[in-house]
Amino acid sequence: MLNAIWAGMILLACAFALANALMTGQGTVFITLVQSLFDSAKTGFEISLGLAGVMTLWLGIMRVAEAGGSLALITSALAPLFKRLMPEVPARHPAQGAVVMNLSANVLGLDNAATPLGLAAMRELQTLNPKPDTASNAMILFLVLNASSVTLLPLTIFAYRAQLGAQDPTDVFIPILIATYCSSMAGLLAVALVQRINLLHGVVLSYLGGMAAAVAGLAWYFGRLSATEMQHQSAVFSNALLVGLIVIFIVSALLRRVKVYEVFIEGAKEGFQIAVGIIPYLVAMLLAIGLLRASGALEGLLGGIRYFVHSLGGDTRFVEAMPTALVKPFSGSGARAMMVETMRNYGADSFAGRLSAVIQGSTETTFYVLAVYFGSVGIQRSRHAISCALFADCVGVIAAVFVCYAFFG
Numbered sequence: 112m113l114n115a116i117w118a119g120m121i122l123l124a125c126a127f128a129l130a131n132a133l134m135t136g137q138g139t140v141f142i143t144l145v146q147s148l149f150d151s152a153k154t155g156f157e158i159s160l161g162l163a164g165v166m167t168l169w170l171g172i173m174r175v176a177e178a179g180g181s182l183a184l185i186t187s188a189l190a191p192l193f194k195r196l197m198p199e200v201p202a203r204h205p206a207q208g209a210v211v212m213n214l215s216a217n218v219l220g221l222d223n224a225a226t227p228l229g230l231a232a233m234r235e236l237q238t239l240n241p242k243p244d245t246a247s248n249a250m251i252l253f254l255v256l257n258a259s260s261v262t263l264l265p266l267t268i269f270a271y272r273a274q275l276g277a278q279d280p281t282d283v284f285i286p287i288l289i290a291t292y293c294s295s296m297a298g299l300l301a302v303a304l305v306q307r308i309n310l311l312h313g314v315v316l317s318y319l320g321g322m323a324a325a326v327a328g329l330a331w332y333f334g335r336l337s338a339t340e341m342q343h344q345s346a347v348f349s350n351a352l353l354v355g356l357i358v359i360f361i362v363s364a365l366l367r368r369v370k371v372y373e374v375f376i377e378g379a380k381e382g383f384q385i386a387v388g389i390i391p392y393l394v395a396m397l398l399a400i401g402l403l404r405a406s407g408a409l410e411g412l413l414g415g416i417r418y419f420v421h422s423l424g425g426d427t428r429f430v431e432a433m434p435t436a437l438v439k440p441f442s443g444s445g446a447r448a449m450m451v452e453t454m455r456n457y458g459a460d461s462f463a464g465r466l467s468a469v470i471q472g473s474t475e476t477t478f479y480v481l482a483v484y485f486g487s488v489g490i491q492r493s494r495h496a497i498s499c500a501l502f503a504d505c506v507g508v509i510a511a512v513f514v515c516y517a518f519f520g
Contacts, residue, residue, distance in 0.1 A: 116497065117399055124402035131407055140406065147405035148398055155394035163386035167379035169227035172357060173212070174378025175371050177205055179364030185211050192318045196308060197249040199239060206235035210253055217257065217475075229257055229480075230385055230487050237488040245492040246485060252302045254484055254496050258477040259291075259298035259503035265472040271451060272468060277459035286465075286514040287472035288330050292323075294474050294507030301499040385487050392486025396478055400441040409437050429512050431456075431463035435470045436508045440477040440501065447471065466515045473507035 128140045177183075185208050193200060193207050200206050209232035217225045232253060240247045246254070265287055272280035303310050310316070336344060364371050403409055417430045432453055439446035450471045454464040477500045485493060 114491075117395065120399040120403055124399075124406040124408055127408040127411060128406040143405045144402055147401040151398035151401035152394050154401075155397045156390055159386055159390045163383050167382040167386075170231055170382035170385070171375035171377075171379035172360060173209065173228065173231050174374050174381075175364050175369070176212075176360040177208070178369045178371075178374045179360055179362075179367055181208075181360045181363045183208065189318075191314045195312055195315050197252060199247065200236070200249050201239075204235070204239070206232060206239065206249070209235050213253075214256060225257075226483070227382060229253075229484055230382075233484045233488050234381075234385065237490075240488075242492075243489060246490050246494050246496055248306050250485075250490070251494060251496040251499065252299075252306070252308075254481060255298040255302050255499045255503060256295065257484065258475045258480050258500040259294040259507060268450075268468050268472050271447075272454070272459050272464075275451070275454045275459040275464075277454075277464075280459075283465055283468045283472070284333060285330055286469045286511070286518050288326065289514050290469055290473035290507055290511040292326060293510035294503045297506035298499060298503030301502045302495075305495050305499065388487060388489075392482045396441075396482035400478065403441070404438070409434070412437060428462045429466055429515075432466035432470060435467040436511075439470065439474060440504050441479070446476070462515065462519055465519050466511060469511040469515055470508055473511045474504045477501060477504055 124144070128144055131140050132138045183203055187203060189207065189211055190202055193210075194202065197207075197210075209228060213225055213228040213232050233250060236247065236250045236253060237243065240250065265284075268283065268287070269280045272283070300310070302308070310319070333344070361371055364374070413430070413433055416433055417427055420427045420430055434449040435446050435453065438449050450467040453467040454461075457463040459465075477497070481493065481496065481500070485491075485496075
């Protein structure tokens with residue numbers, strides 16, 4: 112499927128550019144397309160280069176946590192859940208601890224930590240994969256949960272809203288939490304349906320119920336705080352927790368007489384190698400995305416949505432925020448730019464401005480996550496990963512629209 116999607120994106124962009132050139136009588140769009148190719152290649156390399164430093168750090172820390180027994184302890188606590196969601200992963204396998212750490216970092220909004228931890232998890236899952244070029248069930252579930260993961264503390268979105276003049280930058284907190292929770296549950300349900308995972312088992316329901324209660328509790332606590340206090344406390348909480356985990360990993364390793372420096376260096380070397388290996392996969396996906404944007408295909412799709420909704424007599428206010436939704440599966444930075452542009456044009460406290468922020472926080476960048484995570488271990492056949500992840504994206508966007516009409520409509 113990935114081959115068809117990648118080729119389809121490029122061919123669609125080129126066809127749209129050709130139609131644009133024929134209708135306008137100007138061929139400058141082709142200059143823009145070629146420039147986009149070079150810019151995408153440069154961006155892919157720069158992202159991978161920047162990721163190399165972060166990868167060396169966190170894979171080194173992960174190796175210390177593994178050697179010190181911390182990951183085994185975390186894994187044992189969640190072993191009953193993993194046994195039913197990922198039955199092909201043996202009990203207490205290092206992949207389980209890596210998956211937990213990655214999802215925890217995503218929940219806390221720690222992007223710099225989440226990506227390398229996710230790559231470490233994917234690397235461990237690949238060791239259990241009987242077909243190295245094809246995504247396994249466990250890898251697909253992990254990727255979909257990443258692409259739709261719940262983010263409790265979207266600090267970046269709060270910061271942008273504050274800079275653009277929002278009276279209460281954090282008034283989108285509860286809507287974002289609801290939308291991202293809906294997308295995560297949709298992704299889990301989609302994968303469970305395809306892989307025939309029984310989510311009605313008592314153990315699974317108890318874990319999911321506990322997670323839902325934790326989300327609701329945090330939403331209630333932070334929702335009571337003022338905008339300034341929420342940003343301060345959430346930032347302190349997430350980063351203090353991260354530092355605390357590092358201290359626990361190192362102390363546990365020292366108690367086991369582990370040579371922490373040497374173990375850290377071993378993991379750091381692996382991190383650098385993974386970062387370099389990502390480059391071709393990331394460049395391939397970014398150039399397809401860049402061509403779609405440069406050709407005007409995304410803007411054309413937006414115009415079609417607006418016309419369709421207007422012809423049905425519907426409220427078209429939500430359409431103004433759709434650029435963020437259309438770009439988000441392809442480019443995190445592009446979607447962020449679309450969000451900022453929407454808030455600048457219509458106001459940070461406008462319906463479109465708030466909705467674009469909620470959409471931005473509802474899901475992850477699906478194709479970026481797919482390219483980086485699967486590319487790091489050489490996966491070429493993604494099976495049902497893309498369809499399930501995009502389904503979660505769609506549910507997240509729809510939930511964001513309905514929630515915003517309920518809160519701000």
